[in-house]
Amino acid sequence: MNKKVLIITYYWPPAGGPGVQRWLKFVKYLPEFNIEPIVYCPSNPNYPIIDSSLIDEVSDQVTVLKQPISEPYKYAGLVSKKSKTISKGIIPEEKKQGVLEKLMLFIRGNFFIPDARKGWVKPSVNYLSTYISDYNIDTIITTGPPHSLHLIGLQLTEALGVRWVADFRDPWTSIGYHKKLKLTNSSQKKHKNLERKVLNTADKIIVTSQVTKKEFQQLTKQPITVITNGYDVVKTPAIVKDSKFTLSHIGSFLSERNPEILWKVLEDLRREDPSFKSDFELKLVGAVSDSVLDSIRNHNLSDCLDNVGYVSHLEAIKFQRETQLLLLVEIDSEDTKAIIPGKLFEYMVSECPIVAIGPTDSDVEVILKETNTGHYFNYDAYDALKATLKAYYEVYKKGSLKSNAIGLQKYSRRHLTQSLAHLIAWE
Secondary structure: OOEEEEEEOOOOOOEOOHHHHHHHHHHHHHHHHOEEEEEEEEOOOOOOOEOHHHHHHOOOOOEEEEEOOOOHHHHOOOOHHHHHHHHOOOOOOHHHOOHHHHHHHHHHHHHOOOOOOHHHHHHHHHHHHHHHHHOOOOEEEEEEOOOHHHHHHHHHHHHHOOEEEEEEOOOOOOOHHHHHOOOOHHHHHHHHHHHHHHHHHOOEEEEOOHHHHHHHHOOOOOOEEEOOOOEOOOOOOOOOOOOOEEEEEEOOEOHHHOOHHHHHHHHHHHHHOHHHHHHEEEEEEOOEOHHHHHHHHHOOOHHHEEEOOOOOHHHHHHHHHHOOEEEEEOOOOHHHHHOOOOHHHHHHOOOOOEEEEOOOOOHHHHHHHHHOOEEEEOOOOHHHHHHHHHHHHHHHHOOOOOOOOOOOHHHEHHHHHHHHHHHHOOO
16 A cells, blocks of 8 residues: 655646746656655645646646635735746845835745745645544645745644654755845744744755755754755657857846856957857846846847747756756855755756856755766856856867766656655655
């Protein structure tokens, strides 16, 4: 008989973006390891990004429970464009924030602790308490952000004694955007207390990076397991590589990820080499902040920019495989060393070299080196970045630009799910 596990998640198809991929794929493969996943998610969520193509990836055999959720952004008669932009994680720089945006961030940070989905906790606990008892569920998993879902797990385990695994796709109080919420000292203390209580009550904790594991080990003695995000085998039509020397960024391009050093390098290469200028194209696939677009324009790169906008996940995979180079950028901050974007693993199996820019000693840098899938640069590495792009361009002109990856199997979704299944099955 398969072991049943209840997975409590906010993001589920038709949600788009990276938040949905992790548990969509775990649910896909768990039955292979004699575990029956039961998914609990909102029936009327306010997803900032929709990708209906992901619905087809959910097996008809999976039980999906849904209950209504009330979300403030949905009902706020505030300027919808601003609220949607913030809900996507694109928070303007402090100097570019208007009065309305500052007010929205203050309210979000201080009146909705830990986040704007906190109102879903009580009705979810009431509904799931009965379901868990009726169907003899002994293990639940909560995944955040939104971290309010961990409060559902906290209350269920306190009331029913079920075993609880808390999955942190991102850190809680140390993630970059947390500091932008204009928190009062009292609110910051409430966040910290909730974080510590969750970490010390959950039976097991899952994180996606070694840096987050080290951070959480300072807060709890509970066992912490690193299970990264990964890649899945996706069948796509035959790929024809871009004829241009394309550098493509897939996913949201936030204002604080604005790599001025890269724009300067590209501006100089185009000025110094007419053939590079003729061949080069910059592709941005996904939501892009205005400050990034401003910087691109200020560095005279607008004429080589293809700003594609948001596309479905399948289309994103196609862009990844067609391009000549892939760009990965993370905020230059101590807080972001733990962030491993889910797209990194899809990048790695695209056979396109990765150009990554981010903070020193990040987990991304370690993974790129061990898999031989690209080069990693800090925000002051002008000469090294320029030399690498020139070298890639020379290989491109010979028609042989590709990565030679090693050791990728451990990042496959099936392999990662096997690790998860082993953790779930503990006695």
